[in-house]
Amino acid sequence: MAHALPDDVLSAAQSGDPAAFSSIYTTLAPGVTGYLRARGMEDTEASVQEVFLTVFSRIGTVRGGWQGLRTFTFSVAHARYVDEVRRRARHPGFADYDPGADPRTTGSAEEAVLDSLAASDVGKQLKALNPDQREVLLLRIVADLSLEQVAEIMGKSTGSIKQLQRRGLLKLKSLIERKEALV
Amino acid sequence: MTAVPPNDEQFIRQLLDESGVGTSLPLQASLLEMRAAGSAPVPAPSAELAAFMIPATTAPAVVPLRGRRRTTKGLVIGLAVAAATGLGVSGVAAANPQFHAAADQAVRHVVGIFAPAAGPQTPVQPVPDATTPGHGDQAQPTPTKAGTQTPAPDRQSASPAGTATAPAAGTGKPSTPPGEAAKESAKERNELPLVPDLPAPSGVPGVGSEKSGHPGPKVPVLPRPTGPADLPEVPVLPVLPAGPEH
Numbered sequence: 456m457a458h459a460l461p462d463d464v465l466s467a468a469q470s471g472d473p474a475a476f477s478s479i480y481t482t483l484a485p486g487v488t489g490y491l492r493a494r495g496m497e498d499t500e501a502s503v504q505e506v507f508l509t510v511f512s513r514i515g516t517v518r519g520g521w522q523g524l525r526t527f528t529f530s531v532a533h534a535r536y537v538d539e540v541r542r543r544a545r546h547p548g549f550a551d552y553d554p555g556a557d558p559r560t561t562g563s564a565e566e567a568v569l570d571s572l573a574a575s576d577v578g579k580q581l582k583a584l585n586p587d588q589r590e591v592l593l594l595r596i597v598a599d600l601s602l603e604q605v606a607e608i609m610g611k612s613t614g615s616i617k618q619l620q621r622r623g624l625l626k627l628k629s630l631i632e633r634k635e636a637l638v
Numbered sequence: 639m640t641a642v643p644p645n646d647e648q649f650i651r652q653l654l655d656e657s658g659v660g661t662s663l664p665l666q667a668s669l670l671e672m673r674a675a676g677s678a679p680v681p682a683p684s685a686e687l688a689a690f691m692i693p694a695t696t697a698p699a700v701v702p703l704r705g706r707r708r709t710t711k712g713l714v715i716g717l718a719v720a721a722a723t724g725l726g727v728s729g730v731a732a733a734n735p736q737f738h739a740a741a742d743q744a745v746r747h748v749v750g751i752f753a754p755a756a757g758p759q760t761p762v763q764p765v766p767d768a769t770t771p772g773h774g775d776q777a778q779p780t781p782t783k784a785g786t787q788t789p790a791p792d793r794q795s796a797s798p799a800g801t802a803t804a805p806a807a808g809t810g811k812p813s814t815p816p817g818e819a820a821k822e823s824a825k826e827r828n829e830l831p832l833v834p835d836l837p838a839p840s841g842v843p844g845v846g847s848e849k850s851g852h853p854g855p856k857v858p859v860l861p862r863p864t865g866p867a868d869l870p871e872v873p874v875l876p877v878l879p880a881g882p883e884h
Contacts, residue, residue: 482681489675500681507683511690577668595653596669597676609678621657624665631664 462520526604588623
């Protein structure tokens with residue numbers, strides 16, 4: 456999981472230190488990548504690049520040290536996902552050929568791990584959740600954000616986030632237990 | 639805070655306790671699997687993104703561009719100042735009638751200094767040379783006179799002395815004209831336009847003499863070639879009658 460960076464990384468990045476940008480990307484990119492991939496973005500890598508481009512170009516507006524930077528980064532990623540959802544709603548879904556998702560091919564070990572979530576049982580179970588419940592669980596578990604940070608990103612109160620998280624976990628548990636019972 | 643837990647299992651446990659959800663192994667396994675997605679390998683940053691992470695080395699390349707801009711700015715500013723000054727001067731000239739008088743005097747003074755230059759304008763005069771070679775001797779003194787701004791009177795005085803001794807007249811006249819020039823300098827500035835008329839008969843030879851001052855002697859050489867018309871006339875009259883008589 457992403458380890459915490461000192462708060463002065465943000466100030467160093469704001470002063471244009473390339474090493475600070477590099478460490479921020481190295482530390483936060485895995486979580487952003489996992490979050491966007493779990494959300495089923497069409498081009499996860501390009502989306503990750505765009506997210507960090509936005510974060511780095513607006514690094515001067517970030518406040519709150521390391522945690523503030525994490526919140527801001529996932530806010531951008533969340534907005535990016537919302538844009539994607541809206542774009543899909545406006546345009547008909549394309550059935551592009553995705554070699555990575557083609558079951559007839561044997562992907563690398565990394566690809567198998569990366570794509571496992573969206574295509575795995577957990578991914579299917581997540582799709583059965585309410586969108587807000589799914590978002591809360593991904594931001595809490597994959598992005599490793601606190602309740603307060605998730606509340607800030609989603610524009611909701613901490614209490615409502617806690618409720619969404621509880622209901623999401625309960626539904627997930629029931630889905631898993633139902634599947635266990637069926638098996 | 640559950641944001642930075644010691645490990646993933648503890649985090650999942652805290653999360654479930656926080657929400658009051660009973661723990662089960664299948665649920666924990668699924669949540670751990672979800673958690674692992676947050677450790678996805680990092681895609682290589684694009685060139686645009688990598689630009690943030692690479693120390694900038696383009697600074698020296700920018701410097702020369704700035705320098706060029708400064709030089710062009712300097713040129714533009716210089717031209718603008720020159721144009722504004724010119725406009726100001728021309729504006730003063732247009733608005734102030736006294737400026738016209740002062741400028742006129744200044745121009746006339748300069749023209750007086752370079753009065754010989756008015757003579758040189760006569761290179762057009764080569765045409766008259768063929769018509770009146772004899773006047774060429776008279777014209778030679780006039781260029782020197784033109785320098786003193788008293789061409790007309792000198793010619794009249796020089797013409798009697800001088801057809802035969804043109805060089806002598808050229809040298810002697812500069813001495814006399816200064817006095818006349820001092821007297822009539824102001825009056826004859828208006829007569830300067832006459833200068834081109836006077837040298838006109840002398841033609842090309844006068845031009846060379848005016849510039850150097852001494853060239854006076856050189857000039858007579860040129861009219862002499864034209865002179866042959868006179869020479870044949872003189873010998874013909876005396877020689878022919880005398881020849882047959884002897």
